[in-house]
Amino acid sequence: MVDLRTEIAGVRLRNPTMLASGFLDETGGSMARVYEAGAGAVVTKSIGPKPREGYPNPTIVELDAGLLNAVGLPNPGIVEYAQEVKRAQKGGAVIIGSVFGKDADEYASVAAKMASYGVQAIELNLSCPHVKGAGTEIAQDAGAVRDFTRAVKDAVSVPVFPKLSPNVQDIASFAVAAEEGGADGIVAINTVKAMAIVPELKMPFLANKFGGLSGPAIRPIGVRAVYDICEKVHIPVVGVGGVGSGRDALEYIMAGACAVQVGTAIIPKGLAVFEEITKEMASLLEDAGFGSVSEAIGVAHA
Amino acid sequence: MPKFEVVPILELVRETPTTMTYRFRGDFGGQPGQFLMVWIPRYDELPMALSYLGAVKGITVHDYGDATHAFAAFSAGDRIGIRGPYGNAFRLEGEKVLAVGGGSGMASMIAAIEAFAQQGAQVVTAAGAKTAAELLFVERANASGEVHIATDDGSRGFAGFVPALAEKLVDREKFDQILTCGPERMMKAVVDLAKAHTIPIQASLERYMKCGIGICDACSLDDRLVCMDGPIFTAEQLDGFEEFGKFRRDKSGRRIPA
Ligand SMILES: Cc1cc2nc3c(=O)[nH]c(=O)nc-3n(C[C@H](O)[C@H](O)[C@H](O)COP(=O)(O)O)c2cc1C
Numbered sequence: 001m002v003d004l005r006t007e008i009a010g011v012r013l014r015n016p017t018m019l020a021s022g023f024l025d026e027t028g029g030s031m032a033r034v035y036e037a038g039a040g041a042v043v044t045k046s047i048g049p050k051p052r053e054g055y056p057n058p059t060i061v062e063l064d065a066g067l068l069n070a071v072g073l074p075n076p077g078i079v080e081y082a083q084e085v086k087r088a089q090k091g092g093a094v095i096i097g098s099v100f101g102k103d104a105d106e107y108a109s110v111a112a113k114m115a116s117y118g119v120q121a122i123e124l125n126l127s128c129p130h131v132k133g134a135g136t137e138i139a140q141d142a143g144a145v146r147d148f149t150r151a152v153k154d155a156v157s158v159p160v161f162p163k164l165s166p167n168v169q170d171i172a173s174f175a176v177a178a179e180e181g182g183a184d185g186i187v188a189i190n191t192v193k194a195m196a197i198v199p200e201l202k203m204p205f206l207a208n209k210f211g212g213l214s215g216p217a218i219r220p221i222g223v224r225a226v227y228d229i230c231e232k233v234h235i236p237v238v239g240v241g242g243v244g245s246g247r248d249a250l251e252y253i254m255a256g257a258c259a260v261q262v263g264t265a266i267i268p269k270g271l272a273v274f275e276e277i278t279k280e281m282a283s284l285l286e287d288a289g290f291g292s293v294s295e296a297i298g299v300a301h302a
Numbered sequence: 303m304p305k306f307e308v309v310p311i312l313e314l315v316r317e318t319p320t321t322m323t324y325r326f327r328g329d330f331g332g333q334p335g336q337f338l339m340v341w342i343p344r345y346d347e348l349p350m351a352l353s354y355l356g357a358v359k360g361i362t363v364h365d366y367g368d369a370t371h372a373f374a375a376f377s378a379g380d381r382i383g384i385r386g387p388y389g390n391a392f393r394l395e396g397e398k399v400l401a402v403g404g405g406s407g408m409a410s411m412i413a414a415i416e417a418f419a420q421q422g423a424q425v426v427t428a429a430g431a432k433t434a435a436e437l438l439f440v441e442r443a444n445a446s447g448e449v450h451i452a453t454d455d456g457s458r459g460f461a462g463f464v465p466a467l468a469e470k471l472v473d474r475e476k477f478d479q480i481l482t483c484g485p486e487r488m489m490k491a492v493v494d495l496a497k498a499h500t501i502p503i504q505a506s507l508e509r510y511m512k513c514g515i516g517i518c519d520a521c522s523l524d525d526r527l528v529c530m531d532g533p534i535f536t537a538e539q540l541d542g543f544e545e546f547g548k549f550r551r552d553k554s555g556r557r558i559p560a
Binding site for chain 1: 305308341344347348383385513515516517518519520524525526527551553555557
């Protein structure tokens with residue numbers, strides 16, 4: 001039997017699959033259901049200081065190339081969200097609370113509230129508008145990545161995992177900035193900036209015009225990002241982007257990730273995807289002569 | 303069907319002062335009770351039940367907000383985006399069916415009423431509305447079986463709410479199953495009625511939706527999703543829900559009174 005247990009900065013998981021932020025995690029009932037279906041942990045929807053409706057529809061569309069979305073961070077706000085975390089905890093779920101804000105102080109205060117609900121770690125969604133950098137995201141300013149991470153680290157005692165954007169020149173340098181800010185781990189990647197236009201209507205599909213691409217198309221981008229990051233930092237890395245099978249997960253693990261997150265693959269495969277990935281991963285690892293997931297982490301760097 | 307397509311509207315039919323039917327070609331299947339995500343360009347994308355199956359599909363839209371109001375001013379030839387069909391379908395169980403519809407809820411049930419009658423079932427419809435002019439699809443239901451009418455203001459048929467009319471019908475005759483769609487509190491009353499008479503029931507629920515494909519969690523009801531696990535639920539499922547008839551979610555995901 002291959003040992004599938006893994007650990008990220010002290011957060012212990014029964015298997016290396018996690019629910020990615022933004023999927024079935026606005027409500028406690030859904031998070032409990034995903035955990036029950038076999039995920040090793042669930043990451044909450046990114047929660048901000050106050051309720052937010054997000055962008056008008058259309059916000060999500062399936063393309064041949066993947067899933068395109070611009071939901072615009074809808075969330076019930078950190079105060080209301082307490083009851084959702086509580087409901088998910090009733091189901092026994094390992095929960096990582098994803099947060100965002102408009103500045104470092106807001107990140108810190110939302111993270112502190114989230115931590116007080118008893119989540120096991122905090123994930124920082126840095127793919128949000130940067131008030132100081134007209135049109136850019138926090139994740140595109142290495143100084144901001146470091147400072148925001150530091151501010152949150154100072155406010156909570158649970159591990160903090162900044163989530164990086166692939167929409168930068170050199171993602172590894174941002175991971176280094178996060179490590180300098182005291183990050184306990186790195187999550188990579190968020191969606192890839194993208195757009196779809198509907199010729200018959202002569203307009204973009206999304207109400208927000210631009211959005212983020214996810215799904216199989218971005219897996220090679222994510223794997224490369226994780227591989228690069230692992231060469232530069234000493235903290236654990238969680239791989240996200242296009243994971244839908246055990247084989248996909250092993251790409252990230254062998255690139256150096258100690259766990260993976262799964263989002264878009266839920267559309268074709270349903271919640272059974274978590275169990276499917278773990279089973280397939282176990283049999284592939286066994287065939288390759290590994291006794292545990294941890295033995296396979298980073299082996300592609302040899 | 304491709305995951306998304308743009309279709310011209312072939313025909314608009316005014317059904318009542320506040321509802322309009324839009325017909326368009328759609329070479330995809332579609333079962334009674336399923337819905338499409340319909341993009342009204344420049345306004346919104348909303349879940350809408352298929353009110354006509356077959357090659358020329360139809361949706362019937364209640365004008366209740368900015369987007370649906372703008373949609374009411376569309377003309378034949380204007381284009382809309384559609385994706386789907388999504389969700390589960392009404393299932394025929396037994397030989398005698400009671401369909402209880404409130405207001406525009408008839409739009410979600412009319413395809414089932416017609417399909418079940420065609421499959422040989424005896425279908426009785428109880429259709430309710432605020433007032434006579436707002437009654438939807440009475441003629442279509444009438445072509446598929448007996449129709450009983452309730453209006454809140456008594457302008458036609460039974461004066462009162464449609465669950466009270468339904469109660470008279472189940473007291474009088476035996477039904478093998480009940481279908482219902484309408485405002486949630488109305489459906490709650492119909493579900494309670496079905497349970498009291500131990501008649502199996504299928505209720506079609508409505509929630510705010512973004513994705514329609516089971517990922518965004520906007521339409522969740524306890525730990526189920528209206529887009530994927532529904533929109534049609536049985537009394538056994540609804541019994542397990544704390545939120546049915548009591549809470550829904552606003553666009554931010556906050557739990558608010560239904
Ligand atoms: C509809 C949707 C909503 C998302 N919301 C968030 C979010 O709130 N916070 C976040 O950090 N990432 C969010 N993401 C990004 C995912 O967490 C993930 O990084 C991305 O989808 C790539 O993984 P996948 O290919 O497995 O989906 C969202 C993605 C989608 C498609």
